[in-house]
Amino acid sequence: MSTNTSQIDTIIPKSGILCHEELTDFILCKPKLMPLKSFTLEKLEKMQKDAEEKLKEVHDAQEILEAQEAQKVQVESQKVELSEEAQEEEETFREELE
Secondary structure (H helix, E strand, C coil), X not given: CCCCCCCXXXXXXXXXXXXXXXXXXXXXXXXXXXXXXXXXXXXHHHHHHHHHHHHHHHHHHHHHHHHHHHHHHHHHHHHHHHHHHHHHHHHHHHHHHC
């Protein structure tokens, strides 16, 4: 060997087989948990669900208003029928008095 520390002497064997084998080993790290759904997809689904709920509320409110209107019409028709009956009874009563 030489006295110079910056240079390494190579030694080649005179007999036998010279073999250099490089092994690649896997380096294992902690597993990372990935979400099943992305944050954006969850946000979109929430927005769609909220929109569907609002649409259902509006639809239900419209049905209630339509039912109230139908009930008002029915009450008005009943009032008209009662007033017509009252007028007929009044006419028959006047006819009986005469």
